[in-house]
Amino acid sequence: MKNKIILITGANIGLGKESARQLSLKGNTEKIYLACRNLEKAIQAKKDLEYMTGRNIFEIILMDISDPDSVKKAVSSLPQAVDALILNAGGQGGKDPLSLSSSGMTNIAATNLLGHMVLVDELIKMNKIKNEVVYVSSEGARGIKGVMKKPNLKTNSVDEFISILNGSFSDPKFDGSEAYGYGYIKYIGALWTSANARKYPHIKFISVSPGNTRGTAGYDNLPTLTKFFFKYLLAPIVMPLIGMIHSIRKGAARYVEVLDNPKIETGSFYASKEGKVIGEMIDQRTIFPEFKNIAFQDNADIAMHSFLK
Numbered sequence: 038m039k040n041k042i043i044l045i046t047g048a049n050i051g052l053g054k055e056s057a058r059q060l061s062l063k064g065n066t067e068k069i070y071l072a073c074r075n076l077e078k079a080i081q082a083k084k085d086l087e088y089m090t091g092r093n094i095f096e097i098i099l100m101d102i103s104d105p106d107s108v109k110k111a112v113s114s115l116p117q118a119v120d121a122l123i124l125n126a127g128g129q130g131g132k133d134p135l136s137l138s139s140s141g142m143t144n145i146a147a148t149n150l151l152g153h154m155v156l157v158d159e160l161i162k163m164n165k166i167k168n169e170v171v172y173v174s175s176e177g178a179r180g181i182k183g184v185m186k187k188p189n190l191k192t193n194s195v196d197e198f199i200s201i202l203n204g205s206f207s208d209p210k211f212d213g214s215e216a217y218g219y220g221y222i223k224y225i226g227a228l229w230t231s232a233n234a235r236k237y238p239h240i241k242f243i244s245v246s247p248g249n250t251r252g253t254a255g256y257d258n259l260p261t262l263t264k265f266f267f268k269y270l271l272a273p274i275v276m277p278l279i280g281m282i283h284s285i286r287k288g289a290a291r292y293v294e295v296l297d298n299p300k301i302e303t304g305s306f307y308a309s310k311e312g313k314v315i316g317e318m319i320d321q322r323t324i325f326p327e328f329k330n331i332a333f334q335d336n337a338d339i340a341m342h343s344f345l346k
């Protein structure tokens with residue numbers, strides 16, 4: 038395995054923490070940086086991981102992924118180059134997903150994209166990333182039948198992407214029924230990743246979806262009743278019965294599966310088969326041609342960078 042030193046964002050809980058556990062058990066992993074925004078939670082996660090794996094290879098790096106300055110500071114303080122990067126932090130953008138962060142992106146866009154863009158740019162600028170970058174997207178990026186509509190873009194222009202990132206996109210208007218634009222944002226993330234694959238051919242860039250995964254903190258910011266419904270009823274009881282959710286082990290194993298895998302091409306996006314949210318993964322470019330469109334990829338990259346001051 039080429040990747041001995043790995044940095045994972047959002048590694049204190051959920052899929053980030055579980056992927057840290059799984060990767061630490063690969064024989065030649067030498068160091069895993071747990072990039073987290075909260076020191077207390079990060080210390081607890083480090084202790085848990087050491088206890089679970091018997092390995093003393095975890096280091097904390099403090100980073101708020103929605104704040105470019107925090108990311109830049111973290112990259113400067115990183116004592117060595119990393120071989121691989123897993124851009125995992127993200128989700129629904131906290132309690133106020135559509136409020137604007139200081140960059141002008143909505144909180145949900147900033148959490149899933151802004152800091153990750155800065156992290157990649159800074160690591161490349163400082164020669165601190167060697168092999169591989171994995172961006173965590175979602176099946177929501179191409180729609181999930183009966184759950185989340187396919188993103189309804191008209192032009193895929195820079196302006197249209199900017200309207201998604203600043204929340205002014207209006208057809209449909211982002212609200213709870215559109216998961217605050219979550220699928221659109223993960224779509225932009227996958228396009229940006231493929232743009233990077235062409236921009237930086239010496240590094241492999243892949244997007245992956247963990248699939249619909251139970252046992253994470255993903256539902257925790259929902260209003261109490263909705264949280265109860267999803268977290269304690271739908272995810273653990275109903276969805277497993279209809280084959281629509283898998284365990285956190287299986288979700289995180291998807292990150293491990295694509296990393297350091299010579300069969301996986303740079304610029305690809307691996308997620309479940311059409312109509313599925315778990316099970317075997319396939320390259321989404323073979324079923325959704327939008328992901329292959331170079332102009333769309335470049336427009337996503339330009340739109341994201343337009344939020345940097």
Ligand SMILES: NC(=O)c1ccc[n+]([C@@H]2O[C@H](COP(=O)([O-])OP(=O)(O)OC[C@H]3O[C@@H](n4cnc5c(N)ncnc54)[C@H](OP(=O)(O)O)[C@@H]3O)[C@@H](O)[C@H]2O)c1
Nearest residue numbers: 047051052074101102103126127128175249250253254255
């Ligand atoms: N679970 C699923 O079914 C599913 C499906 C498809 C895609 N995904 C994607 O998988 C990734 C991991 O999700 P998960 O389900 O494991 O969620 P989770 O348990 O809620 O974990 C999210 C992680 O991201 C961190 N994070 C959020 N905002 C951050 C910020 N501004 N700065 C730094 N860290 C931040 C959280 O830190 P705190 O603890 O400090 O909040 C936490 O460590 C996300 O990108 C999500 O969109 C999940």
